[in-house]
Amino acid sequence: MARYFEDVEVGEMYELDGRYEITEDEITEFAEKYDPQPFHLDQEAAEESIFGSLAASGWHTASACMRLFVDEFLDAETSMGARGIDNLRWKQPVYPGDEIRIEVEIVDKRPSESRPGMGHIKTRLRGYNQDDEEVIEWTALGMTRRRNPDA
Amino acid sequence: MARYFEDVEVGEMYELDGRYEITEDEITEFAEKYDPQPFHLDQEAAEESIFGSLAASGWHTASACMRLFVDEFLDAETSMGARGIDNLRWKQPVYPGDEIRIEVEIVDKRPSESRPGMGHIKTRLRGYNQDDEEVIEWTALGMTRRRNPDA
Numbered sequence: 001m002a003r004y005f006e007d008v009e010v011g012e013m014y015e016l017d018g019r020y021e022i023t024e025d026e027i028t029e030f031a032e033k034y035d036p037q038p039f040h041l042d043q044e045a046a047e048e049s050i051f052g053s054l055a056a057s058g059w060h061t062a063s064a065c066m067r068l069f070v071d072e073f074l075d076a077e078t079s080m081g082a083r084g085i086d087n088l089r090w091k092q093p094v095y096p097g098d099e100i101r102i103e104v105e106i107v108d109k110r111p112s113e114s115r116p117g118m119g120h121i122k123t124r125l126r127g128y129n130q131d132d133e134e135v136i137e138w139t140a141l142g143m144t145r146r147r148n149p150d151a
Numbered sequence: 152m153a154r155y156f157e158d159v160e161v162g163e164m165y166e167l168d169g170r171y172e173i174t175e176d177e178i179t180e181f182a183e184k185y186d187p188q189p190f191h192l193d194q195e196a197a198e199e200s201i202f203g204s205l206a207a208s209g210w211h212t213a214s215a216c217m218r219l220f221v222d223e224f225l226d227a228e229t230s231m232g233a234r235g236i237d238n239l240r241w242k243q244p245v246y247p248g249d250e251i252r253i254e255v256e257i258v259d260k261r262p263s264e265s266r267p268g269m270g271h272i273k274t275r276l277r278g279y280n281q282d283d284e285e286v287i288e289w290t291a292l293g294m295t296r297r298r299n300p301d302a
Contacts, residue, residue, distance in 0.1 A: 034214035038227055050231055050266075050294075058233060059214045063185035066210050076189055080201055082209060082241065089235035115201075143201075 002077040004147040005109065005119030014104045016072040020064040022056050024096035030060040055093035061100070061136050062088065065127045068102045073123075080118055080143040088138040092129070099130045107139065116149040153228040155298040156260065156270030165255045167223040171215040173207050175247035181211040206244035212251070212287050213239065216278045219253045220291075224274075231269055231294040239289040243280070250281040258290065267300040 031040035035057035038045030046054040056064075070079075094100065108122035121144050127136040182191035186208035189196030197205040207215075221230075245251065259273035272295050278287040 030214075034218045036218075036221055037225065037230055037232075039232065050269075057217075058235075059210065059217050063181075063210045063214070066208075067185045067187075070187055074188065079188055081188075081190065084238070084240035085236065086238060087235070088237070088239060090233065118201075 003075045003144075004078050005111070005121065005144045006147050008106045008109065008121060008144075010106050010109055012106045014073060016068060016102050016104065018068045018072045018101065020068055020100045022060070022064060022094050022096065022098050022100060024054065027054060027056045027060065027096055030063070031057050035059055051093045053093075053095055055095055056098075058090040058136070061090065061094045061127065062138070064100055065102050065125060065136060068100070068127075069104065069125060072102070073104050074142075078145040080145060082143065083120075083141040086139040086141070088136070090136055092133050092135045094129065094135050098135075100127050100135065102127050111146065112143070117146055119144050119146050154226045154295075155229050156262070156272065156295045157298050159257045159260065159272060159295075161257050161260055163257045165224060167219060167253050167255065169219045169223045169252065171219055171251045173211070173215060173245050173247065173249050173251060175205065178205060178207045178211065178247055181214070182208050186210055202244040204244075204246055206246055207249075209241040209287070212241065212245045212278065213289070215251055216253050216276060216287060219251070219278075220255065220276060223253070224255050225293075229296040231296060233294065234271075234292040237290040237292070239287070241287055243284050243286045245280065245286050249286075251278050251286065253278050262297065263294070268297055270295050270297050 039049035040057045043054050103126045105124040107124050110120050112118040121142045124139045129135050190200035191208045194205050254277045256275040258275050261271050263269040272293045275290050280286050
């Protein structure tokens with residue numbers, strides 16, 4: 001069922017079932033394209049880095065969490081995109097074979113002043129690895145369709 | 152020449168030469184993998200969206216800017232990664248064929264308290280399209296090697 005602006009309440013918390021496995025191949029593929037720093041590409045360089053071992057680009061971890069967010073939480077009928085992200089933090093490295101899951105909390109909502117059919121929903125997303133260590137968090141400024149623009 | 156913590160000053164601004172063209176193929180490839188929302192995948196759905204036409208995932212735009220940042224500004228010898236990103240904003244949609252460039256401003260720096268060989272450098276990155284419209288901005292909390300840890 002489509003989730004409209006009216007269908008979420010501030011304070012709600014969603015623990016989502018999806019998992020995203022970050023493989024070594026995908027780590028190097030993403031890094032070669034978008035973040036070719038040695039600690040994302042080369043095991044030896046990574047061992048000498050503060051990560052201690054080959055680690056995913058932070059943008060790759062974010063993208064994997066976005067995939068889970070789209071699959072598990074956003075709705076094709078009602079999502080209108082996002083204006084931005086606040087307080088993105090990479091809290092632990094993500095290593096080959098790590099399996100990521102996310103939790104989503106509704107932290108604020110308000111109707112748009114300029115677009116009657118739209119509402120702003122602020123969500124805090126937290127990503128965890130298979131050991132329940134938090135690896136990433138952010139607060140997204142999302143835009144969502146309203147069911148009753150005139151209400 | 153490697154750029155160490157000591158080699159940048161707060162207030163410096165770098166207009167970088169690199170360009171990243173965002174093609175339609177890459178928009179759909181990235182979106183299929185990481186952000187499969189209709190307005191990133193389907194021209195018709197995108198026309199009905201607030202973007203008005205097929206648009207890149209915001210995470211894709213960020214990743215393209217990261218590539219420019221790595222190629223044009225970061226240094227393999229001295230970059231130690233980043234703790235996070237503040238105030239990421241997607242200011243304009245990025246469309247197929249758009250050519251992105253970036254500017255980088257040093258907004259803060261301080262030695263690490265816990266790691267003598269490291270310093271924190273806060274950089275504001277702004278991405279522009281070929282019409283000089285700002286499409287993205289963020290503030291990165293980067294970590295950089297110090298040349299003189301004991302200075």
